[in-house]
Amino acid sequence: MDKKATRDGFGEGLLALGDTHPDVVALSGDLEDSARASAFKKKYPERFFSVGIAEQDAVGTAAGLAMEGKIPYVCSFAQFITGKTLEQLRMAVCYQNVPVKVIGSHGGLSVGADGATAEALEEFTHMRSLPRMTVIAPCDALEAKRAAIAIADWPAPVFMRLGRAPVNFITSESTPFEIGKANVMRDGADLTIVACGQMVEHSLLAADTLAGQGIQARVINLHTIKPIDAEKIIAAAKETGAILTVEEHNVLGGMGSAVAEVVVQNHPVPMRFHGIQDTFGTSGDPADLLKAFKLMPEDIVSEAQELLKLKQSFSVAK
C-alpha cells in the first residue's frame, strides 16, 4: 500500500465522524488545510469554526463548546496548539474536565524544511503533565483514522499528535486499537523496544536486523502514552529484562520517561532512552533529518546493542 501521513488518516476519521457523531465540531485557526480538517469543514460548514490565528482563544472557545455537550476537535500545528496554550488547556479544558480533542499536526521532525519553530518535540512532556489529559500518537494513517474516531466517545480531554510526512502502513483493520491498550507488534525475549508514531515502523525494521544477529526484540506500539498500559510494560520488563524507548521527541519527560515511571516502580530493568537529546530541530528533508538525528532503524539497532551490553553487565553484577 502507498504511504500516507497520519494527518491524512485523521482527516478521514474526522470526516466519518461528521456523519456518525452530530455533536462533533471542529475549530481551526487558518491551519485546517495543514491539519486535514478541510474536508469536514467543506461538508459540515455550520459545524466548523474559523477562529483566526489565535490558539489561546481557540482552546477557550473549544472548551465553551464542550461545556455545552459538543465534542470539539481543535486542529492546528502540534507545537502551537500545545505550546501557546498550556494554561488554557490546564484550566479551561483539563481542570474543567471537558472533552476537548486537541489535534496537533506537524509533530516531530517530519515538518522538514520549515525548521525548528514548527517542529514539535516537547509536547508529550507538556500534555502528559496535565491531569485528566489523554495523550495519543498513532503510528500510521490507519491507526490515526481509528484513533480520531475512538477519541470522540472517550469522555476526557485528548491530545493527539499527527505527522506531516507520509509513512508506511504497519497496522491493518485486524490490528486491535483500544485507547490505553498498547499493541505488541512483534514478540521477543531479549529486550523490548517501546515506540510510538513513525518510530514504531523503524523499531520493527531494527528488530528484523537484530533477529539476523540472533537477538529477539519485542516491539511495543505505545500509541497511547497516557493513560499508559502499565500491564504490558511490566510484563515486558519481567520477560525481556531490558527496555529501549524510541520517540521522535525530546527524551526529557516524553514517552520514554512515561515508560520509565512504570518500570522503575514495578520491575526495574536497564533502560535506554532514544529520541531527541534535549535539542531543537532544524530545516531539511524529513528523511535527512531522521538520519541526522539518528532516528533510523540502524540507529535503533546500535542503541539495542548498547542496551544489551548494559543488561549483560547488570546480570554479571548480580
Next chain:
Amino acid sequence: MSPSPQVSELKQVANELRKTILKTIAHAGSGHPGGSLSMVELIVGLYWYALKHDPKNPEWSERDILLLSKGHACPAQYTAMAYQGYFPMEELKTLRRYPTRLQGHPERGKLPGIEMSSGSLGQGLSMANGIAMADRLNKRDRRIYCIMGDGEIQEGQVWEAAMTAPHHNLSSVTAIVDANQLQQNGPVKNNQGIEPLADKWKAFGWHTIEIDGQDIEQVIKAYDECKTIKDKPQAIIARTKKGAGVSFMELNPAWHGVAPKPDELEKALAELEAAAN
C-alpha cells in the same frame, strides 16, 4: 425624583451583600475584597433582575449563563448565590477551607450554579463565545454574561475573543468589564493603560454601553438594552471603584487581596449600616 421601588430594593440588596461579602472574607482569613465590592451592583443586577435562572434547579435548560472570568471576586458571586438560595447561608463560612465547595477561585462541577472554573485571568470570554456557538447549533435561545476585570483585559486572549464574537455574530454574548481602576499593584493606568475602553470595544465590533457601574439603575438599564441587540455582541463598560462602599477600601490597592481584620471589619460594617439607613 425618588428611585422606583425596584431600584431602592436592589440598593438594599447591594448594601446587604457588601456586609456579607466582607464578613465572609474576614472569616476565611484571606480573599479579594476590593474586586468583590466593585462588582456588587453588576452581580445584583444579574441575579436579582436580568439573569434567567432557578436556584432550586441550577441545571435548568433554559437558564442564562453567568461566567465570572475575574474569578478572584467570587466571594461576591457566592454571597449572591447564597442569598438567592443556591446553598445555605451557613456554607459561606466554608469559603477557602478544605474540603469546601466554595473554592478560592470558582470550580465548575463543585458547586451547582458555578458554570465555569476561573482564576487564570483572560479566559472567560472565549468560553462564553464557545457556549454561544453551541447554543446556536442546539437552537437554544438564551444569554451568556461574562464579567471581567479591567486589569484582566490586559490579557491578549481577551482581545482574541473580542475579535471572535463579532466575527461569528454572537449576539447572545454580553461582556461586562468591571472597570474598577485598580489592579494588584496599583492603578491600571500606571501598570499598562487600557483606555479608551469604550472606543476599543466599539472598534472591535461590539455594541458598547458605558455606565456608572455603582448605579444599579444604570446597570439594569444596560442589561435591558443588551437584550434588544440582535446583530452583534454587547460590551458594558462599568465604571466602578475597587472597594466600593467602604471609605477606607475605596480605590486603595492595598485591599486587592487581603482580608479585613476584626476591627477593620467592624468599621466597614458600621459604615455600610449607616449607609443603609
